[in-house]
Amino acid sequence: MTLSTGLQNYLDDLALTHESELSLDFVSALQNKHIAKYSFNSLAVVLGEDLPLDTENLSHKIVSQGLGGYCFEHNKLTYELLSSLGYDVQLKLARVLYNQEKKAPRTHRVSLVKLKGETYLVDTGFGAYGPSLPLSLELDKEQSIGGETYRIISLSEQKQLDTLEYDVQIFKGGEFFTLYRFDLADYSDADCQLSHFFSHKYPEAGFVNNLVVSLKNDEVIIALKNHELLTRFTDETGQRTELTEQVNSADALHNILTESFGLALDQVITTHLFERFLVPKLGH
Incomplete structure (x- = not known):
């Protein structure tokens, strides 16, 4: 099976090889390595850059340039690789x-992978609290991943997989916390283009108005939102611990973006980001 140049670069960059047999091990390794290497961020959005969603451009931005992106970029790249390798992916x-119970727009993209009679939720683009391995689409089943506990619940009393909507939840602060809600309707790239346009062009969209960057692996999560930097890790007792600190200078922001997140950014850009997104929060 011949992959496009962009998809082959993606596979090679994660040091993955794919055998002819489809396997959950491969899908799991792909999701886990992707999330650990490529940051989730709104940088291109807040800098007003073009965000094409074709595979080659996505591979160039995320893989070759190491600039990361958000869900419509990360999950599109993952979807296209799995599809090209022969996986049943939706x-x-x-x-x-x-x-929050609110009428939120559908601004998050995920994938469902069907494999050997089972269905898994694969998400490489949700950020700090997203699962780093596939979630089995088994209702109410608590699933431990990377020090976190997740579950998928149905909003229907029928408790069947053909019901309308499902919540993806993480155990946080002593209770289950809903991250997002998805359904099993048939969607296409055209639907994604609409949601993608809203997410990076609508003046009131969250990504347009906030500097967001995160990176996570099985040991630690680092997440920046404007002036606050969160570090979440498992301590020596096995408990999940969160530390929050303020980013008080352009130099500090530059060091975090370049060193902690590995983003190749000029000082002038990080100074602009500091003045635009952090100064108003800090009250400078």
């Missing part, structure tokens, strides 16, 4: 809720 859209 595109789904979700409403980001963050534990």
Whole structure:
């Protein structure tokens, strides 16, 4: 099976090889390595850059340049690789809720992979609280991944997989916290283009108005939102611990973006980002 140049670069960059047999091990390694290497961020959005969603441009931006991106970029690249390798993968859209009952637009893209009679949710583009391994689409099953506990619940009393909507939840602060809600409707790239346009062009969209960057592996999560830097890790007792600090200078922001997140950014850009997104929050 011959992959496009961009998809082959993606596979090679994660040091993955794919055998002829489709396997959950490969899908798991792909998701885990992707999330650990490529940052989730709104940088291109807040800098007003073009965000094409074709595979070659996505591979160049995320893989070759190491600039990361957000869900419509990360999950599109993952979807296209899995599809090209012969996996039964379906595109789904979700409403980001963050534990609020609201009529949120479908601004999050995920994938469902069907493998050997089972269905898995694969998401390489949700950021700090997203799962770093596939979630089995088994209702109410608590699933431990990278020090976190997740579950998928149905909003229907029927408790069947053909019901309308499902919540993806993480155990946080002593209770389950809803991250996003998805359904099993048939979606296409055309639907994604609409949601993608809203997410990076609508004046009131979250990514347009916030500097967001995160990176996570099985040991630690680092997440920046404007002036606050969160570090979440498992301590010596096995408990999840969160530390939050303020980013108080352009130099500090530059060091975090370049060293902690590995983003190749000029000082003038980080100074602009500091003045635009951090200064108003800090009250300077």
